[in-house]
Amino acid sequence: MKFIKTHVSLIFPLVAILLGLEFFIVFDRTTDTYQKSLQNGYSMMVVAKDEMSIDDFQVWDRHIEQVIEVQKNKILERLEMNENPENKKSFEASLPNFYSLKLDGYLTLDELNKVKVNLEKSDNILKIESFQSTYQSKYELFAFIKFSFHTFIVFMSIIGFFLIVKQMEVWNFLHAQRMKVMEIFGASLFLRSKVLMTMAFVDAVIAALTTSIVFYAIQNFWIKNSQMEIVKEKINSVFMMTDILILLFASIILVMIAVYIVIINVKEE
């Protein structure tokens, strides 16, 4: 019973921190496509007098990543001006050039406006059209969710960390006597802390595996039966086998820091 109690009181906060970490990773990974789709859904239409290459655009603003030229005959087709080939030719020549621009990242509204202002500096560019309103609301909602989520995780981790510190005090109480005696008989730091290290290591592994199982369950039972399309289409990246390694690594580093703090605080008298 005592054994279970001392272990659970370390494993519990560890799992809390690891869950936070894994949620962090999974959230960013699964919403990555969504973020991209927001980014791609946003495009700028530019009307220019003369033809412009991507380099010409990038001179004005470095956020421009891709330039798609809108074919003039497609525009003419839309305008149904294809009866007379002669007419069409001359009309086509007089038409300016249309471009659809893709940007290199997930820009804020201010940054988007800056891009617009930059492009307007060019004499060659006649008109810039963008579709901001839906972009803006979606972006802000997404940013808000992401921020709340991250804040929640940070707080959970802080609480977890305090619980670990509390548990370290218990360890200190339980192990100090033995470690002091060993030190006076000349035991190395390694020998003195072996029991604690082994215990902490086992707990770290248990915590990492518990977290992995939780995520495996979330992936295979909860999300599979849910309606969350954004996440569902990336179901295989909710929990990856490499995450077990990340969790193990994080968990072991955390407890080893805790053990180290306990050990250096044991002073012989």
Next chain:
Amino acid sequence: MSDVITANNLTLSYDKEEQIIKNATFSIKKGDFVFITGASGSGKSTLLKSFYGSLPVNQGSLIVGGLDMVDIKKDKLQELRTHLGIVFQDYRLINEWTVERNVVLPLWIAGYSDEVQSTQAERLLHHVKLSGKEKKYPLELSGGEQQRVGVARALAKNPFLILADEPTGNLDDYSSNVIWDLMENACHQLDTTVVVVTHRIPAVFNIRYRHFTIDENGSVYEIH
């Protein structure tokens, strides 16, 4: 004969205001048997602590086993301690370990095999008249029994220097004599240096010994 402990104007204190040991100068040679007496609170345990590096030297110099204790490095101190046999006034056994494991702690630290450890445990416990208690835990023993485990532990690795703080403090005459015999033998047969703090020097002692005393001012004198 080489010095095992040399103190020159050694001064020890726990805090700035009060000096417990003042200007002690003495030397203890290999194979010496030294009794240290003095009133309660005079600083006997304090002096022993400085010998095993648990209390830093405040002033003066102290050399133990050829090592300068004033600015001794951690690894050197660790090495020195594996060659000492320390008996504590308050026993300091590891309560979650069996008697057997406690006794061979110095051998475990030195990395001896399990077989060596268990044969030595049997031998040592036999010497301190505790055969049959191998699997018990310290808190299941009487105070005197715990004290004898502490003595056995100190002798486990044939140390070159035994530092014993009241090793018979809780023992009757019979058990006390068992301990004194063990210490005499270590000194006589293995040429071990022995420093023992005690309230009561045994009436019958078979080997030549020296007697230091600490007075109420913290001065250390040699009586003979």
